[in-house]
Amino acid sequence: MSALSPVTRRPIGLMAAMPQELQSLLDLMPDEARVERGGRTFWVGHLQGRAVVAVLSGIGKVAAAITATLLADAFGVSQIWFTGVAGGLGADVRVGDVVVADALLQHDMDASPLFPRHELPGLGVSRLHPPRALTDRVVSVVAEALLEVDAAGALHGLGLGRPRVHRGLIVSGDQFVSAAQDAETLRNHLPDVLAVEMEGAVVAQVCQAFGLPYAVVRSISDRADGSAHVDFTRFVDGVASPFTLAIVMALLRAVPDGAGDALEAS
Numbered sequence: 001m002s003a004l005s006p007v008t009r010r011p012i013g014l015m016a017a018m019p020q021e022l023q024s025l026l027d028l029m030p031d032e033a034r035v036e037r038g039g040r041t042f043w044v045g046h047l048q049g050r051a052v053v054a055v056l057s058g059i060g061k062v063a064a065a066i067t068a069t070l071l072a073d074a075f076g077v078s079q080i081w082f083t084g085v086a087g088g089l090g091a092d093v094r095v096g097d098v099v100v101a102d103a104l105l106q107h108d109m110d111a112s113p114l115f116p117r118h119e120l121p122g123l124g125v126s127r128l129h130p131p132r133a134l135t136d137r138v139v140s141v142v143a144e145a146l147l148e149v150d151a152a153g154a155l156h157g158l159g160l161g162r163p164r165v166h167r168g169l170i171v172s173g174d175q176f177v178s179a180a181q182d183a184e185t186l187r188n189h190l191p192d193v194l195a196v197e198m199e200g201a202v203v204a205q206v207c208q209a210f211g212l213p214y215a216v217v218r219s220i221s222d223r224a225d226g227s228a229h230v231d232f233t234r235f236v237d238g239v240a241s242p243f244t245l246a247i248v249m250a251l252l253r254a255v256p257d258g259a260g261d262a263l264e265a266s
Protein backbone atom coordinates (compact mmCIF):
# COMPACT_ATOMS: atom_id res chain seq x y z
CA MET A 1 0.00 0.00 0.00
CA SER A 2 1.50 3.34 -1.03
CA ALA A 3 2.23 6.08 1.46
CA LEU A 4 -0.27 8.22 -0.41
CA SER A 5 -3.05 5.68 -0.05
CA PRO A 6 -6.33 7.46 0.61
CA VAL A 7 -7.15 4.96 3.35
CA THR A 8 -4.62 6.74 5.53
CA ARG A 9 -6.77 9.87 5.33
CA ARG A 10 -9.75 10.59 7.51
CA PRO A 11 -12.85 9.77 5.47
CA ILE A 12 -15.38 12.32 4.26
CA GLY A 13 -18.84 11.83 5.73
CA LEU A 14 -21.64 11.82 3.15
CA MET A 15 -25.14 12.19 4.57
CA ALA A 16 -28.05 11.75 2.18
CA ALA A 17 -31.68 12.40 2.98
CA MET A 18 -33.30 9.97 0.57
CA PRO A 19 -32.53 6.26 0.02
CA GLN A 20 -32.39 6.85 -3.76
CA GLU A 21 -29.69 9.50 -3.30
CA LEU A 22 -27.66 7.22 -1.07
CA GLN A 23 -28.04 4.38 -3.57
CA SER A 24 -26.72 6.54 -6.41
CA LEU A 25 -23.52 6.98 -4.37
CA LEU A 26 -23.29 3.34 -3.28
CA ASP A 27 -23.57 2.22 -6.92
CA LEU A 28 -20.20 3.86 -7.54
CA MET A 29 -18.44 2.68 -4.38
CA PRO A 30 -16.41 -0.38 -5.41
CA ASP A 31 -15.59 -1.72 -1.97
CA GLU A 32 -18.19 -0.51 0.48
CA ALA A 33 -18.37 -2.37 3.76
CA ARG A 34 -21.48 -2.20 5.84
CA VAL A 35 -21.13 -1.16 9.49
CA GLU A 36 -24.14 -1.07 11.81
CA ARG A 37 -24.11 1.52 14.57
CA GLY A 38 -26.90 3.24 16.50
CA GLY A 39 -29.59 1.62 14.40
CA ARG A 40 -28.04 2.99 11.23
CA THR A 41 -26.15 1.42 8.36
CA PHE A 42 -22.91 3.19 7.54
CA TRP A 43 -21.20 2.35 4.23
CA VAL A 44 -17.45 2.62 4.60
CA GLY A 45 -15.42 2.62 1.39
CA HIS A 46 -14.14 4.74 -1.44
CA LEU A 47 -15.58 7.01 -4.05
CA GLN A 48 -13.25 8.18 -6.78
CA GLY A 49 -10.41 6.76 -4.71
CA ARG A 50 -11.29 8.90 -1.71
CA ALA A 51 -12.16 7.43 1.67
CA VAL A 52 -15.80 8.09 2.46
CA VAL A 53 -18.50 6.98 4.86
CA ALA A 54 -21.96 7.25 3.32
CA VAL A 55 -25.12 7.05 5.38
CA LEU A 56 -28.79 7.86 5.31
CA SER A 57 -29.39 10.82 7.58
CA GLY A 58 -32.78 9.89 8.94
CA ILE A 59 -35.54 12.46 8.90
CA GLY A 60 -35.74 15.16 11.56
CA LYS A 61 -33.43 16.85 14.00
CA VAL A 62 -32.75 14.05 16.47
CA ALA A 63 -32.23 11.42 13.76
CA ALA A 64 -29.79 13.71 11.95
CA ALA A 65 -28.00 14.56 15.21
CA ILE A 66 -27.40 10.88 15.99
CA THR A 67 -26.13 10.19 12.48
CA ALA A 68 -23.84 13.22 12.34
CA THR A 69 -22.47 12.56 15.82
CA LEU A 70 -21.63 8.96 14.93
CA LEU A 71 -19.91 10.10 11.71
CA ALA A 72 -17.83 12.55 13.74
CA ASP A 73 -17.07 10.45 16.77
CA ALA A 74 -17.21 6.79 15.76
CA PHE A 75 -16.00 7.12 12.16
CA GLY A 76 -13.64 10.09 12.63
CA VAL A 77 -14.70 11.87 9.43
CA SER A 78 -12.78 14.98 8.39
CA GLN A 79 -15.92 16.83 7.26
CA ILE A 80 -19.58 16.20 6.46
CA TRP A 81 -21.41 16.93 3.20
CA PHE A 82 -25.17 16.76 3.44
CA THR A 83 -27.39 16.49 0.37
CA GLY A 84 -31.13 16.28 0.21
CA VAL A 85 -34.34 17.97 -0.78
CA ALA A 86 -36.00 21.02 0.76
CA GLY A 87 -38.90 23.40 0.44
CA GLY A 88 -38.15 26.69 -1.29
CA LEU A 89 -39.05 29.82 0.67
CA GLY A 90 -37.06 32.59 -1.05
CA ALA A 91 -39.14 34.48 -3.61
CA ASP A 92 -36.99 33.37 -6.54
CA VAL A 93 -36.15 29.87 -5.27
CA ARG A 94 -37.99 27.53 -7.61
CA VAL A 95 -38.59 23.78 -7.67
CA GLY A 96 -35.53 22.19 -9.31
CA ASP A 97 -33.14 24.90 -8.07
CA VAL A 98 -30.32 24.09 -5.67
CA VAL A 99 -29.61 25.97 -2.45
CA VAL A 100 -26.19 25.93 -0.79
CA ALA A 101 -26.26 26.97 2.87
CA ASP A 102 -24.02 29.76 4.04
CA ALA A 103 -26.03 30.01 7.26
CA LEU A 104 -28.27 27.54 9.10
CA LEU A 105 -30.79 28.07 11.88
CA GLN A 106 -33.29 25.93 13.80
CA HIS A 107 -36.57 27.69 13.15
CA ASP A 108 -38.37 25.78 15.91
CA MET A 109 -35.79 26.64 18.61
CA ASP A 110 -37.51 28.99 21.04
CA ALA A 111 -36.27 29.11 24.63
CA SER A 112 -37.64 32.61 25.14
CA PRO A 113 -37.82 34.45 27.46
CA LEU A 114 -34.64 32.79 28.77
CA PHE A 115 -32.93 33.29 25.41
CA PRO A 116 -33.90 35.26 22.32
CA ARG A 117 -36.04 33.35 19.84
CA HIS A 118 -33.95 30.96 17.67
CA GLU A 119 -30.83 31.37 19.84
CA LEU A 120 -29.10 28.08 20.58
CA PRO A 121 -28.90 27.94 24.39
CA GLY A 122 -25.29 27.85 25.47
CA LEU A 123 -23.93 28.94 22.10
CA GLY A 124 -25.11 32.55 22.15
CA VAL A 125 -26.00 32.57 18.45
CA SER A 126 -28.94 31.51 16.33
CA ARG A 127 -27.14 31.09 13.02
CA LEU A 128 -24.26 28.76 12.31
CA HIS A 129 -22.00 29.24 9.30
CA PRO A 130 -20.08 26.60 7.38
CA PRO A 131 -16.50 27.58 6.54
CA ARG A 132 -16.56 30.22 3.84
CA ALA A 133 -13.79 28.58 1.79
CA LEU A 134 -15.74 25.33 1.57
CA THR A 135 -19.02 27.12 0.81
CA ASP A 136 -17.33 29.10 -1.99
CA ARG A 137 -16.08 25.88 -3.50
CA VAL A 138 -19.41 24.13 -3.14
CA VAL A 139 -21.26 26.97 -4.89
CA SER A 140 -18.90 26.91 -7.84
CA VAL A 141 -18.88 23.12 -8.22
CA VAL A 142 -22.65 22.88 -7.90
CA ALA A 143 -23.06 25.33 -10.77
CA GLU A 144 -20.70 23.25 -12.93
CA ALA A 145 -22.14 19.92 -11.83
CA LEU A 146 -25.65 20.99 -12.77
CA LEU A 147 -24.50 21.74 -16.28
CA GLU A 148 -22.98 18.27 -16.60
CA VAL A 149 -25.77 16.25 -15.11
CA ASP A 150 -28.13 14.61 -17.53
CA ALA A 151 -31.32 15.55 -15.75
CA ALA A 152 -32.57 17.75 -18.58
CA GLY A 153 -35.11 15.17 -19.70
CA ALA A 154 -36.34 14.61 -16.16
CA LEU A 155 -36.53 18.35 -15.46
CA HIS A 156 -38.41 18.97 -18.66
CA GLY A 157 -40.73 16.02 -18.03
CA LEU A 158 -41.63 17.54 -14.68
CA GLY A 159 -42.25 20.95 -16.23
CA LEU A 160 -39.10 22.43 -14.67
CA GLY A 161 -36.70 24.86 -16.29
CA ARG A 162 -32.94 25.14 -15.98
CA PRO A 163 -31.93 24.93 -12.33
CA ARG A 164 -30.28 27.88 -10.65
CA VAL A 165 -27.94 27.86 -7.67
CA HIS A 166 -28.65 30.02 -4.62
CA ARG A 167 -26.49 30.67 -1.58
CA GLY A 168 -27.91 31.76 1.76
CA LEU A 169 -29.95 30.85 4.82
CA ILE A 170 -31.45 27.37 5.20
CA VAL A 171 -33.66 26.72 8.22
CA SER A 172 -34.43 23.38 9.85
CA GLY A 173 -37.12 22.17 12.21
CA ASP A 174 -39.13 19.12 13.15
CA GLN A 175 -41.94 20.05 10.82
CA PHE A 176 -42.67 19.30 7.18
CA VAL A 177 -43.81 22.77 6.11
CA SER A 178 -46.74 22.32 3.78
CA ALA A 179 -49.14 25.13 4.66
CA ALA A 180 -48.70 28.40 2.78
CA GLN A 181 -49.39 30.24 6.03
CA ASP A 182 -46.55 28.47 7.86
CA ALA A 183 -44.21 29.30 4.98
CA GLU A 184 -45.30 32.94 5.20
CA THR A 185 -44.67 33.01 8.97
CA LEU A 186 -41.13 31.74 8.41
CA ARG A 187 -40.52 34.41 5.75
CA ASN A 188 -41.87 37.09 8.10
CA HIS A 189 -39.59 36.05 10.97
CA LEU A 190 -36.59 35.43 8.71
CA PRO A 191 -36.85 37.62 5.59
CA ASP A 192 -33.62 36.29 4.07
CA VAL A 193 -34.59 32.61 4.34
CA LEU A 194 -34.14 30.60 1.14
CA ALA A 195 -35.21 27.07 2.07
CA VAL A 196 -36.69 24.94 4.83
CA GLU A 197 -35.91 21.34 5.67
CA MET A 198 -35.52 19.13 8.74
CA GLU A 199 -31.82 18.33 9.29
CA GLY A 200 -29.26 20.83 8.01
CA ALA A 201 -28.96 23.12 11.03
CA VAL A 202 -28.42 20.05 13.20
CA VAL A 203 -25.53 18.85 11.08
CA ALA A 204 -24.14 22.37 11.50
CA GLN A 205 -24.42 22.21 15.29
CA VAL A 206 -22.86 18.77 15.53
CA CYS A 207 -20.01 19.75 13.20
CA GLN A 208 -19.41 22.92 15.16
CA ALA A 209 -19.24 20.87 18.37
CA PHE A 210 -16.61 18.58 16.81
CA GLY A 211 -14.75 21.35 14.97
CA LEU A 212 -15.56 19.85 11.57
CA PRO A 213 -16.21 21.67 8.30
CA TYR A 214 -19.51 20.90 6.62
CA ALA A 215 -21.64 21.73 3.63
CA VAL A 216 -25.41 21.51 3.24
CA VAL A 217 -26.78 21.37 -0.32
CA ARG A 218 -30.49 21.04 -1.05
CA SER A 219 -32.46 20.46 -4.23
CA ILE A 220 -35.79 22.25 -4.02
CA SER A 221 -38.61 19.70 -4.23
CA ASP A 222 -41.54 21.93 -3.26
CA ARG A 223 -42.47 25.48 -2.32
CA ALA A 224 -43.49 24.52 1.25
CA ASP A 225 -47.08 25.55 0.54
CA GLY A 226 -48.90 22.26 0.16
CA SER A 227 -49.21 22.42 -3.62
CA ALA A 228 -48.10 19.34 -5.48
CA HIS A 229 -45.58 21.09 -7.71
CA VAL A 230 -44.03 17.90 -8.98
CA ASP A 231 -44.38 14.18 -8.52
CA PHE A 232 -42.08 13.74 -5.51
CA THR A 233 -40.86 10.24 -6.37
CA ARG A 234 -40.13 11.22 -9.95
CA PHE A 235 -38.33 14.32 -8.69
CA VAL A 236 -36.12 12.37 -6.29
CA ASP A 237 -35.35 9.65 -8.85
CA GLY A 238 -34.96 11.87 -11.90
CA VAL A 239 -33.55 15.08 -10.45
CA ALA A 240 -32.45 15.03 -6.79
CA SER A 241 -30.48 11.77 -7.02
CA PRO A 242 -28.56 12.68 -10.22
CA PHE A 243 -27.91 16.13 -8.71
CA THR A 244 -26.57 14.58 -5.50
CA LEU A 245 -24.31 12.26 -7.42
CA ALA A 246 -22.98 14.97 -9.74
CA ILE A 247 -22.44 17.38 -6.85
CA VAL A 248 -20.64 14.88 -4.63
CA MET A 249 -18.42 13.68 -7.48
CA ALA A 250 -17.55 17.26 -8.47
CA LEU A 251 -16.84 18.15 -4.84
CA LEU A 252 -14.55 15.15 -4.45
CA ARG A 253 -12.56 16.43 -7.42
CA ALA A 254 -12.53 20.02 -6.12
CA VAL A 255 -11.77 19.51 -2.43
CA PRO A 256 -8.25 18.17 -1.97
CA ASP A 257 -7.46 15.37 0.45
CA GLY A 258 -6.73 16.74 3.88
CA ALA A 259 -8.69 19.94 3.17
CA GLY A 260 -11.00 19.04 5.99
CA ASP A 261 -8.14 19.20 8.44
CA ALA A 262 -7.17 22.64 7.17
CA LEU A 263 -10.62 24.20 7.00
CA GLU A 264 -11.78 25.64 10.28
CA ALA A 265 -15.47 25.36 11.13
CA SER A 266 -16.71 28.83 12.03
Ligand code: SAH
Nearest residue numbers: 017085086087175176177196197198199224
Ligand atom coordinates in the same frame (compact mmCIF):
# COMPACT_ATOMS: atom_id res chain seq x y z
N1 SAH B 1 -42.63 12.71 0.96
C1 SAH B 1 -41.38 12.09 1.24
C2 SAH B 1 -40.95 12.44 2.61
C3 SAH B 1 -40.19 13.64 2.65
S1 SAH B 1 -39.89 13.88 4.33
C4 SAH B 1 -41.45 10.60 1.16
O1 SAH B 1 -42.54 10.11 1.04
O2 SAH B 1 -40.39 9.96 1.23
C5 SAH B 1 -39.17 15.32 4.36
C6 SAH B 1 -37.75 15.35 3.95
O3 SAH B 1 -37.63 16.31 2.92
C7 SAH B 1 -36.91 15.79 5.08
O4 SAH B 1 -35.67 15.15 5.00
C8 SAH B 1 -36.78 17.31 4.87
O5 SAH B 1 -35.46 17.73 5.17
C9 SAH B 1 -37.07 17.52 3.39
N2 SAH B 1 -38.08 18.53 3.02
C10 SAH B 1 -38.46 18.73 1.73
N3 SAH B 1 -39.41 19.67 1.66
C11 SAH B 1 -39.64 20.10 2.93
C12 SAH B 1 -40.56 21.04 3.51
N4 SAH B 1 -41.42 21.72 2.77
N5 SAH B 1 -40.54 21.21 4.85
C13 SAH B 1 -39.68 20.50 5.61
N6 SAH B 1 -38.82 19.58 5.12
C14 SAH B 1 -38.78 19.37 3.79
